[in-house]
Amino acid sequence: MELLERAHRIREHIVDMCAGEEGGHLGGSMSLVEILVALYFAVLRVDPRAPDDPGRDLLLLSKGHGAIGLYATLAERGFFPVEELAGYATPGSRLMGHPVRAVPGVELPSGSLGHGLALANGLALGARLDGLDRRCYVVLGDGELQEGSVWEAAMAAASLGLERLVAVVDRNGLQITGPTERAIALEPLAGRWAAFGWAVREVDGHDLAALVDLLGRVPAEPGRPTMVIAHTVKGKGLPFVEGRPHSHYARLGERQHQRALAVLAAQRRRAAT
């Protein structure tokens, strides 16, 4: 199955989960889709039949509120049955609102922001000490970059020269209250990471081919960790929420749910022609 079709299916799963009783983090999951598809279906050396293989590549979703995007991707990748997604956030399910280790394929839990990069540093350092060539990827939110702990970890990664570490920022430009730049400004974002000693690359975060190409080149520059700033659209795929802060968390009613699925179906048909 081609990557584009995976992205379509994952978007449908996300919409379905947001139509459940608890709703879900819609916008920041929809913006993530191509990043996760590129990683799980083209870049990461992982095997759902051997999820604990010591040589596997590692991925942490530091923006844990993208959980439904991650769950949908892991299910599509074969880590657990797609049917299980229907139980999201319901009693008895292991699919919690933020990623938990009980879900096959989830390396470490997340939810509180600003934790993932330091964890990835540790994973990358551990691999280096053991002489493994595994790569460590961590996906961050852009609002998350307001956490000071991210910059502690950014300094450490560059200082240690963790060149098998790749951080991807889902730069959808929005946080709960509105644009990141109107809360605590992040720009000049690329310049900041470069100044911290990272190899910085920018990409259209919905361009699957470009993402696959970029994310597979590790290291982008020898001796440096790589920062990929993926420019995305919050709520991508649903015109009635795209680029709107209120898409951050949504519980879709029946009408909205059907409308969303119809919009996605139309996009799939267009892509096929």
Add this chain to the structure above:
Amino acid sequence: MSRAAHPAQDRSAREAYRDLLLELMAGDPRLCCLDSDTGLFNGADLSPAGDRYVNLGIAEHNLLGMAAGLAAAGKLPYVNTMATFATTRALEVLKVDIAYNNLPVRIAATHGGLAAGHLGPTHHALEDLAVTRALPNLTVVVPADAAQAAEAVRQTLELPGPLYLRLGRNPTPPLDAAAPPFRLGAAQRLRDGDDLVIVACGPHPVLAATQASDTLAAMGVGAAVLNLHTLKPLDTAALAAAAAGGRPVVTVEEHWRSGGLGSAVAETLAELAPTRVARIGMPDRFVDEVGGQEHLLDHYEINDVTVVANALRLLSEPDPSGGNLSEHAAVPGV
């Protein structure tokens, strides 16, 4: 009853930890040492550690987060930082990334209690035991001397989960050579006695407890002493057995009176062996007195004198209140 001079056999727990860790690292490639500019390893021969000793600078969130990542990658990271930074500054990392994941990170927390002395409340850790004791999966150990710190490191080497090891800063005297061996998770009985029980943890409180027991013995009062070095998991059976029959209990610790050893003992005994408990510890205030650790311990009445006074009061009076002398005007000083 402060001890001004430190005899030659006095040794700091943190130095004992450092020396043993380097020795263990030489033969075990799983062991890593993450430092945070503490200076503890300055001058030490780091060659046994090789590239597994890393100084991560002054950044405790990254420090604990990286330790969790290393542990998830199969390493056994030993983290050096001050107790207050590990348990308050970086508490969320300790909770979420280390305790929640139940990863084998070992936190060597120096400057526990009032060990930072004149450096003041920013460097004191008087809440660390309350905080760590509350976290699931964490093992919490407060060694009473340098040898015990080393033994705690040895006995937790293969511990599958995380460890909080509270170390001091300054040299402290060794426990009696006759003391029974340290066993992780088991109360260490340092004195026998049938009239009451004194429970302590940490070098100075344990010393105060044994000194108080000896003073009481000379007065004809038998005071058992339990060194409750492992605060989590707590040896509730030993506590309940010691207090059986309503024997009164005095606790003494270098920690605020709420949430630490005294609280753990009171909670346990309320459920398993109800009796009267007097808790001696730091009063509910920040240190506002300038001085070294031992001066502060005396100033805030965390010493053998207070233990003796509370023991005698519990044995003679029905007054249910207890604790530091100055907080209870009815209890005369000794």
